Amino acid sequence: MKRLIECRICKSSLRKYLDLGSVPLCNNLIVNYSPGTERYPIEVLFCDECYLSQLSVVVDPKILYSEYPYHSSVSTTFQKHCFDLALKLKKEFNQFKYPSVVDIASNDGCLLKEFKAAGFERLLGFDPAKNLASSPYGFPDDSICVVNNFFSEDIAKSVKGDPPGKDGYGGSASFIIAQNVLAHVDDLNDFLKGVNWFLDDKGVFIVEVPYLANLIKGNQFDTIYHEHLSYFLLAPLVQLFHNNKLPIFRVEHLPIHGGSIRIYASKNAYDEESSVEATLEYEYNNGFYEFSNYLSFAKKVDTVRDNLKNELVKLYDSQKKVMGYGASAKGISLLNYCGIKTPYISSIVDDTPDKQGKMTPGSHIDIVDFSHFEKEEPDYILLLAWNFKDELMAKTQHLGANYIIPIPTVSII
Numbered sequence: 001m002k003r004l005i006e007c008r009i010c011k012s013s014l015r016k017y018l019d020l021g022s023v024p025l026c027n028n029l030i031v032n033y034s035p036g037t038e039r040y041p042i043e044v045l046f047c048d049e050c051y052l053s054q055l056s057v058v059v060d061p062k063i064l065y066s067e068y069p070y071h072s073s074v075s076t077t078f079q080k081h082c083f084d085l086a087l088k089l090k091k092e093f094n095q096f097k098y099p100s101v102v103d104i105a106s107n108d109g110c111l112l113k114e115f116k117a118a119g120f121e122r123l124l125g126f127d128p129a130k131n132l133a134s135s136p137y138g139f140p141d142d143s144i145c146v147v148n149n150f151f152s153e154d155i156a157k158s159v160k161g162d163p164p165g166k167d168g169y170g171g172s173a174s175f176i177i178a179q180n181v182l183a184h185v186d187d188l189n190d191f192l193k194g195v196n197w198f199l200d201d202k203g204v205f206i207v208e209v210p211y212l213a214n215l216i217k218g219n220q221f222d223t224i225y226h227e228h229l230s231y232f233l234l235a236p237l238v239q240l241f242h243n244n245k246l247p248i249f250r251v252e253h254l255p256i257h258g259g260s261i262r263i264y265a266s267k268n269a270y271d272e273e274s275s276v277e278a279t280l281e282y283e284y285n286n287g288f289y290e291f292s293n294y295l296s297f298a299k300k301v302d303t304v305r306d307n308l309k310n311e312l313v314k315l316y317d318s319q320k321k322v323m324g325y326g327a328s329a330k331g332i333s334l335l336n337y338c339g340i341k342t343p344y345i346s347s348i349v350d351d352t353p354d355k356q357g358k359m360t361p362g363s364h365i366d367i368v369d370f371s372h373f374e375k376e377e378p379d380y381i382l383l384l385a386w387n388f389k390d391e392l393m394a395k396t397q398h399l400g401a402n403y404i405i406p407i408p409t410v411s412i413i
């Protein structure tokens, strides 16, 4: 574990605004019950110069990602999100006659499969997880190739010589896409050097990250866990991308994952659009560059935490059965922050085969498959993946249970 001594973007000093204690690694699910789960501190620090929020420690990424139970494709909402992006890029940036697409942190191939379905043929993924990247996602042909490694400048250049892809990618990637990975990267400059090397001169680098403004406004403290090293506003990203000669030219605000921003960057190939300045003004006008705002957020966390625990104790005391749906990293962190274990939650259903049959770290709750809903007939379902609540509710409405939605405030419907 590495302790941060300066801001990872501008190297300024940092000050703490949130301490969530010593917490297990949310996606390191337990196979056999072991009381001695490894725990690491969760402290969020603020940089007064570039306004980046960041964790005080960096856990070895090999521990976090060499085997990774999370599969993006489990959500049809996210699959559609990826397909819509493919169509959007194909339509707008149609100057590429035979475009190549690089997906960094390609996970189970969710995005690349949707790009293939949208007609893209030159597809390359990078992902360190052996269980996800061991094969080209079962495709009959080699149209999707995967480099089973973390993305970095060196790894990007290693693909140049004999790329696993059909036609080679070095220096000619039309699109490089990084969805929900930049927050997980410690050495951001090395990562962007790799992007710069790989990207075509007219290429577009698209990054999606959870938006810190939504996290703060929506009490999304459950999304604060060891995988997320950084919590982004646009301002620090503008500085970071400028430092790496990849200026941002567009920002879009998306509802996915509780509210994300999608930024578009290039090698100065496209003019900056008004969305960039508009978002920076929004951040300034709403106090997201002021440390005091974050101290107020920290105070709200305890209220949400206490309300959820009290609600679950009340339901348990009135002999109501509560099951969770979605053994998400955020859900597991929420249970740990609230000190909620069995019997308050009898079990958690998750549709990801890699998660079923295991237990949640810290709270030690069994993760089971969907059939347990019918078997156990819960009175209440706690939506631990609240960011997909519509999808989860649609799949369970026939059960006739009530729903507990924990974030932004505890609500029962």
Ligand code: DWN
Pocket (backbone or CB within 6 Å): 070, 074, 075, 076, 180, 227, 228, 257, 325, 326, 327, 328, 329, 330, 331, 349, 350, 351, 352, 355, 385, 387, 388, 391, 392, 395
């Ligand atoms: O950044 C990250 C985000 C994008 O994904 C990673 N650090 C880790 C992960 O975070 P998460 O686990 O909180 O993400 P989700 O996508 O909110 O997790 C949803 C969970 O719910 C997954 O375990 C899958 C499960 N699920 C399900 O069982 N049935 C989800 C849906 C939509 C379903 O129908």
